[in-house]
Each structure stands twice: as structure tokens, then as C-alpha cells.
Amino acid sequence: MTTRTEPSSARTAERRSWLREHSELGVCVLLLVLGVLVLTDALTMDVDIAQRGPVGPKTVPVVVGTGLLVIAALLAVDVLRGGRGQAEGGEDVDLSEPADWRTVLLLAGIFLGTSVLIEPLGFPAAGALLFWGAAFALGSRRLDRDPLIAAALSLVTYVVFDKLLGVPLPGGPLMGVL
Known part of the structure; x- marks a missing residue:
């Protein structure tokens, strides 16, 4: 009886194929790492204030970290049992088009x-520049309306x-006038 060995390239291709079919495991690893990070940070938190009830400052991070670990485990089990994420039907992205690096760099x-x-400058002025600049970078060219909306939005924020x-938030020199 002779044993047949597969060439190394065939095993590599098979491994890549398995990883491609189970690519959602990458999300599981990300959730696992985030859960461990949140739990580690929460459990090593140095709390100086006195706790005034059953819920302290560590409670929410511990719940969130535990939830991340549970979701990572459940998702990994689902993926290994053959579950696959559904393609989003409403996505309107043409993957053959190149990225719009001008917009990315402007933002x-x-x-x-x-x-x-x-x-x-303070938040009101810098925020107005941020909102107006983002609108401009994303394609709005209404120079009569956009700066006014940006200033109002920044001031309200x-x-x-x-x-x-x-x-x-830093008020800047304009807040001394208002």
C-alpha cells in the first residue's frame, strides 16, 4: 500500500479555499480581541469613587466585554457549522470603479x-469649518447656504x-463676544 502525498501547492490552495469560505472567522477573532481588551481594561480599572449602589463604573464595560466574547463564540460556531452571512441586497457599490481618493484626502x-x-479658534468656528468642509468634500457646492448651515449646526452642537x-468644549475668542 502506497501513500499518495499531495503537492505543497495543492495543500496551500485547499487551505486558502477553506479560509475564503470561512472568512467570517476574521470577524470572530476581531470580536474576541475586543472583548478581551474591554474586559481586561474593566477589571484592572482603578476606581477611587465610592459606589452608591449595585451598579458601579465597572459594570457596563464588563457586560459589554462579556457580550463581545459570547457573540464571538456564537458566530464562530455558526460559521464552522456552515452558516454564511447574507449579501446585502441594497448595496449600490460598483466594485469595478476605483476609489475616490480626492474625497478621502480632502476629508x-x-x-x-x-x-x-x-x-x-474654539469649537464653534473650527466645527463650522469642519461641517462646511465635509459638505464641500462630499460634493455640495452651495456657497450661499452651506456655510450658514455649518455655522448654525456647529453653534447648536x-x-x-x-x-x-x-x-x-473650547469656546475660543468668539464665545467672549457672544
Whole structure:
């Protein structure tokens, strides 16, 4: 009786085929890593404040981390039993078209500019530039309307977060005037 050995390239192709058919396992690994990270961070959290009831500051991260681990395990079992994710029917993306790098780079520049300008200008002004720049990068060319909408949206966001929710945002020099 002779044993037949497969060539190395055939085994590699078979392994790639198996991984391609079970690509959802990558999502399982990502969920597992995130769950372990969240649980580790939650369980090593140094809490200085006194707990005023059964729910402390560690509760939500522990629940979320545990949920991530459970979902990762359930998804892995489903994938290994032959389950497959359904293709999204409403997706309207033409994969033969190249990426729109101009838009991506414009948005990245706008976000970087906002992060640099938020301290000296304050959130209302930097946020208005962010909202208007993002609208421009995504194709809006209404120069009469877009800056006004961006300024209003930025100011409302500033008031809601800074004044109503108590999340401190830099006001900048314009807030001294208002």
C-alpha cells in the first residue's frame, strides 16, 4: 500500500479555499480581541469613587466585554457549522470603479485641520469649518447656504454639549463676544 502525498501547492490552495469560505472567522477573532481588551481594561480599572449602589463604573464595560466574547463564540460556531452571512441586497457599490481618493484626502485634511484649529479658534468656528468642509468634500457646492448651515449646526452642537450636557468644549475668542 502506497501513500499518495499531495503537492505543497495543492495543500496551500485547499487551505486558502477553506479560509475564503470561512472568512467570517476574521470577524470572530476581531470580536474576541475586543472583548478581551474591554474586559481586561474593566477589571484592572482603578476606581477611587465610592459606589452608591449595585451598579458601579465597572459594570457596563464588563457586560459589554462579556457580550463581545459570547457573540464571538456564537458566530464562530455558526460559521464552522456552515452558516454564511447574507449579501446585502441594497448595496449600490460598483466594485469595478476605483476609489475616490480626492474625497478621502480632502476629508482627512479637513479632520486634521479641525484638530489643529479647535484650540485657537474654539469649537464653534473650527466645527463650522469642519461641517462646511465635509459638505464641500462630499460634493455640495452651495456657497450661499452651506456655510450658514455649518455655522448654525456647529453653534447648536457647542451649546448642547458645553452648556446643556456639561461636556467642556473650547469656546475660543468668539464665545467672549457672544
